[in-house]
Amino acid sequence: MVPCFNEAGNIRNMHARVTTVMADVTPRYEIVFVDNGSTDNSAEIFAEVAGSDSHVSVISMARNFGSQNAYSCGLDYASGDCAILLDGDIQDPPELIPDMVQRWLEGYEVVYGERIDRKASLFVRLTAKVFYRTFRRLSYVDIPVDAGDFSLIDRRVLDIMNAMPERNRFIRGLRAWAGFRQVGLPYVRDPRVQGKSSNSITDLFRWATTGLVSFSYAPLEWISGLSVVVMILAALAAVVYTALYFIFPNNPRGYQTLLLAVLFLGAIQMLCFSIIGSYLAKMFEEIKGRPKYVVDRIRNNHRPGLWDGVDVEPTHAPREA
Numbered sequence: 001m002v003p004c005f006n007e008a009g010n011i012r013n014m015h016a017r018v019t020t021v022m023a024d025v026t027p028r029y030e031i032v033f034v035d036n037g038s039t040d041n042s043a044e045i046f047a048e049v050a051g052s053d054s055h056v057s058v059i060s061m062a063r064n065f066g067s068q069n070a071y072s073c074g075l076d077y078a079s080g081d082c083a084i085l086l087d088g089d090i091q092d093p094p095e096l097i098p099d100m101v102q103r104w105l106e107g108y109e110v111v112y113g114e115r116i117d118r119k120a121s122l123f124v125r126l127t128a129k130v131f132y133r134t135f136r137r138l139s140y141v142d143i144p145v146d147a148g149d150f151s152l153i154d155r156r157v158l159d160i161m162n163a164m165p166e167r168n169r170f171i172r173g174l175r176a177w178a179g180f181r182q183v184g185l186p187y188v189r190d191p192r193v194q195g196k197s198s199n200s201i202t203d204l205f206r207w208a209t210t211g212l213v214s215f216s217y218a219p220l221e222w223i224s225g226l227s228v229v230v231m232i233l234a235a236l237a238a239v240v241y242t243a244l245y246f247i248f249p250n251n252p253r254g255y256q257t258l259l260l261a262v263l264f265l266g267a268i269q270m271l272c273f274s275i276i277g278s279y280l281a282k283m284f285e286e287i288k289g290r291p292k293y294v295v296d297r298i299r300n301n302h303r304p305g306l307w308d309g310v311d312v313e314p315t316h317a318p319r320e321a
Contacts, residue, residue, distance in 0.1 A: 003070035004088035037064035062294040068169040092150035113150035114184035
């Protein structure tokens, strides 16, 4: 499963490397590219690759639905005994697939890539380390640290993940929640060779928030903790100010303390509202019940009838002006 968004410079390389690796694993495989609403010339390259290799299917999304929903689309389409998830930027090496398959044959239902290091800037390395360790500490699911989406997932786990109805998907969390026997495969993540990442700092923060809200109640519990702290501080302040009133009855009374107290309590309230709002926003999206993604068309469709009404190949004529 290879979701791609504006990865025109990586598609051919990814196809060549995966094809070379799979030749030594099994002749029974499929490569599913999910074109996640690309705006570059990816469509032409996908058509070329799919036309030259019957193992390749290309699912074109109606727009960009995010990487997690693109993975979900590919997993819904997958028909094999197991599925391997790969990012389209080729930072996760396909050459690890034989080792993953070997661990799968040994009886592990999930084999995930464990990023022991990455060839990236110091800021990226530090923030990734902090996120994974913070997320594991706060989550109610035992989620391995430094484990990305790069993984092999057995059909049993795959069916369970596909049956999960939530729209705000966090694949590595769903994978860990399903349980079964899981094992990590350490590797060093390569830098991006072609193209530019479409994820900004804001996108990464939003993605991290999605994972935290989906698999942790800790932020809601913090609200209770904050209320207890504020109550204790208020009680101490009442005692101190009462004592000061009798000890120094002639001292002038100003507004600085009152202003600081109001600002402090206002900040605490806004923080609590923002935490509750994050959970309400996710609930709002789930309640609407919209589909996780919309498929436009499929090239080399190996599972006809899976999505009714989807053009297997483009059939409409170009619209005239």
